[in-house]
Amino acid sequence: MSGIQEIARATGLSKSTVSRALRNLPSVAPATIMTVRRAADELGYVPSLAASGLATGRNHAVGVVVPVIDRWFYIQTIEGIDAELRREGYDLILFNLAGRTGNRERVFHRSILRKRVDALVLLSLVFDDSEREQLELSEYPTVVIGGRAPGVRHIGIDDFDVAQRATRYLLGLGHRRIAHIGGLDEAGMNFLVPGERHDGYTEALKSAGLPLVTDWSRNGAYTFAGGHSSMRSILGSGDVPTAVFCASDEMAFGAMQAIREAGLSVPGDISVIGIDGHVYGETLGLTTFAQDPRAQGTRATRVLLGELAGQPPQPWFEPEPVTFIDRGSAGPVAS
Amino acid sequence: MSGIQEIARATGLSKSTVSRALRNLPSVAPATIMTVRRAADELGYVPSLAASGLATGRNHAVGVVVPVIDRWFYIQTIEGIDAELRREGYDLILFNLAGRTGNRERVFHRSILRKRVDALVLLSLVFDDSEREQLELSEYPTVVIGGRAPGVRHIGIDDFDVAQRATRYLLGLGHRRIAHIGGLDEAGMNFLVPGERHDGYTEALKSAGLPLVTDWSRNGAYTFAGGHSSMRSILGSGDVPTAVFCASDEMAFGAMQAIREAGLSVPGDISVIGIDGHVYGETLGLTTFAQDPRAQGTRATRVLLGELAGQPPQPWFEPEPVTFIDRGSAGPVAS
DNA sequence: GTGAAAGCGCTAACAG
DNA sequence: CTGTTAGCGCTTTCAC
Numbered sequence: 181m182s183g184i185q186e187i188a189r190a191t192g193l194s195k196s197t198v199s200r201a202l203r204n205l206p207s208v209a210p211a212t213i214m215t216v217r218r219a220a221d222e223l224g225y226v227p228s229l230a231a232s233g234l235a236t237g238r239n240h241a242v243g244v245v246v247p248v249i250d251r252w253f254y255i256q257t258i259e260g261i262d263a264e265l266r267r268e269g270y271d272l273i274l275f276n277l278a279g280r281t282g283n284r285e286r287v288f289h290r291s292i293l294r295k296r297v298d299a300l301v302l303l304s305l306v307f308d309d310s311e312r313e314q315l316e317l318s319e320y321p322t323v324v325i326g327g328r329a330p331g332v333r334h335i336g337i338d339d340f341d342v343a344q345r346a347t348r349y350l351l352g353l354g355h356r357r358i359a360h361i362g363g364l365d366e367a368g369m370n371f372l373v374p375g376e377r378h379d380g381y382t383e384a385l386k387s388a389g390l391p392l393v394t395d396w397s398r399n400g401a402y403t404f405a406g407g408h409s410s411m412r413s414i415l416g417s418g419d420v421p422t423a424v425f426c427a428s429d430e431m432a433f434g435a436m437q438a439i440r441e442a443g444l445s446v447p448g449d450i451s452v453i454g455i456d457g458h459v460y461g462e463t464l465g466l467t468t469f470a471q472d473p474r475a476q477g478t479r480a481t482r483v484l485l486g487e488l489a490g491q492p493p494q495p496w497f498e499p500e501p502v503t504f505i506d507r508g509s510a511g512p513v514a515s
Numbered sequence: 516m517s518g519i520q521e522i523a524r525a526t527g528l529s530k531s532t533v534s535r536a537l538r539n540l541p542s543v544a545p546a547t548i549m550t551v552r553r554a555a556d557e558l559g560y561v562p563s564l565a566a567s568g569l570a571t572g573r574n575h576a577v578g579v580v581v582p583v584i585d586r587w588f589y590i591q592t593i594e595g596i597d598a599e600l601r602r603e604g605y606d607l608i609l610f611n612l613a614g615r616t617g618n619r620e621r622v623f624h625r626s627i628l629r630k631r632v633d634a635l636v637l638l639s640l641v642f643d644d645s646e647r648e649q650l651e652l653s654e655y656p657t658v659v660i661g662g663r664a665p666g667v668r669h670i671g672i673d674d675f676d677v678a679q680r681a682t683r684y685l686l687g688l689g690h691r692r693i694a695h696i697g698g699l700d701e702a703g704m705n706f707l708v709p710g711e712r713h714d715g716y717t718e719a720l721k722s723a724g725l726p727l728v729t730d731w732s733r734n735g736a737y738t739f740a741g742g743h744s745s746m747r748s749i750l751g752s753g754d755v756p757t758a759v760f761c762a763s764d765e766m767a768f769g770a771m772q773a774i775r776e777a778g779l780s781v782p783g784d785i786s787v788i789g790i791d792g793h794v795y796g797e798t799l800g801l802t803t804f805a806q807d808p809r810a811q812g813t814r815a816t817r818v819l820l821g822e823l824a825g826q827p828p829q830p831w832f833e834p835e836p837v838t839f840i841d842r843g844s845a846g847p848v849a850s
Numbered sequence: 851g852t853g854a855a856a857g858c859g860c861t862a863a864c865a866g
Numbered sequence: 867c868t869g870t871t872a873g874c875g876c877t878t879t880c881a882c
Contacts, residue, residue: 183859194869199861209867224652228630230568231859234874239565241608241631249594255585262584262611266621271631273576274609276597283601295563295875296576296606317559408798437798440775463743463772518875529853534877544851566875569858630859 243297260477299484327373338499343380354513355423362427363399400431407434423451429458447511578632595812634819662708673834678715689848690758697762698734735766742769758786764793782846
């Protein structure tokens with residue numbers, strides 16, 4: 181089962197020349213390259229990344245750490261990362277923390293650091309001091325995608341701003357009774373994101389001179405089911421709002437479902453607006469502020485790979501763009 | 516920036532003893548093990564998988580190849596695989612074909628074979644001869660999860676049977692006008708799955724003595740949007756069925772949405788049934804035949820890891836179980 | 851129980 | 867342009 185050695189023997193060249201030829205180094209005669217390639221094909225040569233990694237210190241792999249996989253945002257981001265990685269011939273090693281704390285320790289203190297990756301993409305994670313220290317120690321180029329992560333550069337939208345805009349949009353439609361479904365994601369998501377989105381909502385209401393109805397701020401756990409049950413309990417509380425701003429599209433879908441189950445209409449009785457740009461929104465007609473996690477993944481990856489290639493590190497990133505998409509789920513308040 | 520060498524120096528032991536101690540080999544004195552461990556911790560030792568991989572031929576990584584990531588089934592399966600892999604200290608290398616044919620070639624003829632993984636899990640893939648040959652050549656323990664894949668052992672539900680049961684369930688409720696939303700997934704999914712599910716539907720109708728209305732078999736592309744538009748066009752065709760069997764829950768969700776948009780009710784006017792066990796189904800009240808992709812992922816992984824550990828290969832697998840869950844979206848035909 | 855030496859498959863100076 | 871010589875960091879006989 182071949183190695184570079186066999187090719188050397190077969191072609192009568194030396195190991196090093198074969199190695200160079202295989203990597204298309206300019207110092208090799210074109211003819212030689214051809215010869216080597218042919219031989220490699222014939223022998224069914226398969227390079228060993230372990231070996232070349234050992235020799236160069238480059239693993240041609242990037243680690244991607246996610247709190248959970250099962251969320252639209254993460255999946256899209258992973259696809260973006262993956263696309264760029266493949267393009268450059270890198271492998272993607274997936275580390276799923278899966279909400280398991282033990283796993284987390286293992287990832288940060290062991291797996292990741294097993295010199296298997298050249299760089300790290302962290303999805304919506306926040307770290308404690310020891311983890312941050314590990315990250316710095318490891319000296320990998322690192323980027324966080326999603327929520328802000330103190331101490332590590334990050335790529336993402338301006339959560340506070342988007343939430344504020346979404347809320348203001350509802351205000352602009354005349355709504356004065358606006359609920360918010362957001363909340364912590366116990367699965368281990370960046371806990372700064374929900375907070376900032378909630379703050380944006382609060383700030384918008386405040387600057388419009390409106391009171392904050394605590395009963396209208398619900399924890400939807402960033403899931404479809406959570407959005408559904410949150411909306412249901414808001415509806416059941418007697419004091420029903422005319423609009424609801426959901427911190428994620430998935431929760432908004434749940435909310436819409438609950439509203440319709442209650443025999444009410446969207447936006448006739450209650451307006452709904454979300455954040456994300458989830459595909460389902462097209463079919464369900466959800467008005468939302470869309471972000472492009474795929475692009476974020478690609479951008480982050482490109483930066484990392486660039487740095488591995490010797491480009492100067494980019495210390496921080498502009499907030500990612502957000503696009504308002506009106507699909508009719510938010511309308512003027514009923515008079 | 517240690518290696519095993521530094522530990523050796525620090526403890527006054529030899530490289531080999533340190534290596535053994537680190538791996539808890541029985542031939543090492545307990546006291547030595549302690550010493551070595553302590554030194555390793557202090558020096559912040561991080562093992563190099565590349566090096567040990569080179570020496571042993573074991574990479575402690577498993578490759579997971581998916582046609583696309585963005586589907587409930589794949590995500591769940593990946594989570595199952597991941598959980599088992601982490602438990603055993605293996606890494607998960609994700610190969611996303613992303614519907615790109617070029618990528619596919621690269622994966623099968625290069626990446627995967629770069630001796631970076633010890634085993635392979637292929638999600639719902641079907642191979643051509645050359646790919647199958649590559650797989651065999653690579654000699655990795657391999658399992659396909661999802662649809663049947665000629666030439667490679669696979670873990671999955673009995674698609675034909677489930678489809679038949681689902682259709683029969685509708686028949687049992689008195690339905691005689693049953694549509695089917697299934698269809699090819701152009702994204703590169705196992706093309707045998709849609710076919711088998713369609714066949715199950717057909718067979719059930721046939722054995723009930725019912726005619727096949729070709730206009731009632733639609734291609735929903737296995738997506739929410741596809742299910743929605745398929746249902747819409749069925750509704751618009753004038754000849755409306757009393758029930759629809761969807762080959763996946765996501766399509767069923769789309770169908771339900773379309774039905775309600777048309778001012779009809781589920782199951783009052785039209786009954787809907789799906790396959791999968793997607794979480795959304797709980798909230799949306801979808802009657803379905805649930806499978807457990809997570810468990811499938813875990814099982815497949817356990818088998819692979821077992822074989823790597825020397826257990827005899829398991830040549831084939833029983834069909835995975837399926838659980839009928841009645842959530843009320845399918846009811847008796849209106850009389 | 852522990853050490854010495856060889857080697858996994860590749861790359862990287864340094865010569866030529 | 868190509869060959870020689872050392873390793874990369876770990877595991878593994880084979881001795882002691």
